[in-house]
Amino acid sequence: MTSPTNVALAAARSEAVAPSSLESSAITISALGKRYGTGPLVLEDITLSIDAGQFVCLLGASGCGKSTLLNIIAGLEKPTEGAVTVASGKAAVMFQDAALFPWLTAGRNVELALKLGGLARPKRKAAALELLDLVNLADAADRRPHELSGGMRQRVALARSLAQDRKVLLMDEPFAALDAITRDLLHEELERVWRQTGRTIVFVTHNVREAARLGERILLMSSRPGRIVNEWTITDTGSRRIESPEVARLGDEITDQLREEIRSNAA
Amino acid sequence: MPRDTHSDTAKRHDPRHDELRRLEEGLDSLQAVPETPRGAFRRTLDGVVPPILLLIALVTAWQVYILVAKPRPDLIPGPFDVFEALVSAWSNDRLQLAVVTSLERGGLGFLIAVAIGTPIGLLLAECRPIRRAVGPLLSGLQVLPSVAWVPAAIIWFGLTDATVYFVVLMGAVPSIANGLVSGVDQIPPQLRRVGTVLGASRVEMATLVVLPAALPGYFSGLKQGWAFAWRSLMAAEIIAMGGTIGFGLGSMLQQSRELADLSGVLATILVILFVGILVELVVFAPTERRLLRRRGLMAAGLR
Secondary structure: OOOOOOOOOOOOOOOOOOOOOOOOOOEEEEEEEEOOOOEEEEEEEEEEEEEOOOOEEOOOOOOOOOOOOHHHOOOOOOOEEEEEEEOOOOOOOOOOOOOOOOOOHHEEEEEEEHHHHOOOOHHHHHHHHHHHHHHOHHHHOOOHHHHHHHHHHHHHHHHHHHHHHOOEEEEEOOOOOHHHHHHHHHHHHHHHHHHOOOEEEEEOOOOOOHHHOOOOOEEOOOOEEOEEEEEEOOOOOOOOOOOOHHHHHHHHHHHHHHHHHHHHOOO | HHHHHHHHHOOOOOOHHHHHHHHHHEEEEEEEEOOOOOOOHHHHHHHHHHHHHHHHHHHHHHHHHHHOOOOOOEEEEHHHHHHHHHHHHHHHHHHHHHHHHHHHHHHHHHHHHHHHHHHHHHHHHHHHHHHHHHHHHHHEEEEEEEEHHHHHHHHHHOOOHHHHHHHHHHHHHHHHHHHHHHHHOOOOHHHHHHHHHOOOOHHHHHHHHHHHHHHHHHHHHHHHHHHHHHHHHHHHHHHOOOOOOOOOOOHHHHHHHHHOOOOHHHHHHHHHHHHHHHHHHHHHHHHHHHHHHHHHOOOHOOO
């Protein structure tokens, strides 16, 4: 594999949330808070603006509320206070398990998304094949989910969420259950798809290296209540590999802070 | 539009992309789970040979017992006596009439039960308050032997086919409704979330996600419903005879008992048993196998 050499990872730290004009921001979150019933605050005062076409990684320890935040952006849960605006309307979502419909072939799974998106029947088959080809699975269109490997299923799920043709793609630890080799490959695949389609991506993960490998902007969340405590912006100069020293250096820096956050929760 | 940009870029040959593709293809072929289907002939052979061998063994043992112990033929008839009873019932057309009558009632009763039980099941599965109210009653009805309804049915409907159908319905409807409820309950919540995320309306969610996802549970409810329908039918036919009620297998059984014709009784029991097995083998088993195999829910040995 030809690897890009000397990727400049300018990790610019900024404590404050980058103010950006409303026109270019794909997702705007203002003073968002969330609690379940009378329980403790899960999310507290999250104010955030995500630019169109940006690849944002939302990083935090397990149970810090990052998935809740994603679900709120997706419209699956309601915030207790504050508001979320997705400029392009609804967002596409991809979960940790592929959650393909087991009674449909890979192709039909994608076609169902196209159908629910309102694409006319005669165009669906070709469109589904094209989307599967985008994740290099055109040959597997007639296979059923149980005949596919975990990585293949996750790629079908990616094709399905791209079939929704929405400008924003939310991903909830989509590669957490995969082996390292497959995950590495899917990082590359996802990055390629992102560059090709210009989607805005919000990628939730608890894997620091993964965030450093993929994100243009990394948001670190604290736990109980979940708040955005720091963020890193990486000047995008092309693809980088997870083994590269830049990713490792940034990863170490983030890890140190993440550990500090976790330590502060000790009684 | 992302779809258009894709086709443009696909034409350009990017060596890095080609490399990624080949890498992915290699990993896919290493990790994919290939289906190893056995031929239809082999499968049928595997399914048919063992039960037939068992049948031959049982009949042989029975005949050996008759030859060795020489029991009174009116108390323990031999296989040939039973076979003769079958042949004589066949030759005076009683057997055909009884099988056709019972199958017709069983089949029609089952279809009506499906038509009633399915909406009830859907309502129970999707509407919590109704479920809390009706659920225990329905489970109770499933346990209650539907023969218990025969006396009441005779008083209400007299000796008519309505009595038979009523008893069949009381047997089959609860099973079918409960099967659908448990089928819906077992749907992984993630599938519904995907439906929501993909923008399915209420109707689309029900028809494109919930019903297909609940199909395996629903199907086992149907299977049990048929079993209950068939049993209830036999019970009703044995107890309620005469009037305008036609001549079914249960009636034939009861008639043979009144004539103290044990060979006839055993012959009829065997026919009832075989009709049940036949319906299972011809109607339910292949459908269920296809349903489960398509979803990868079948153990490797059963493929």
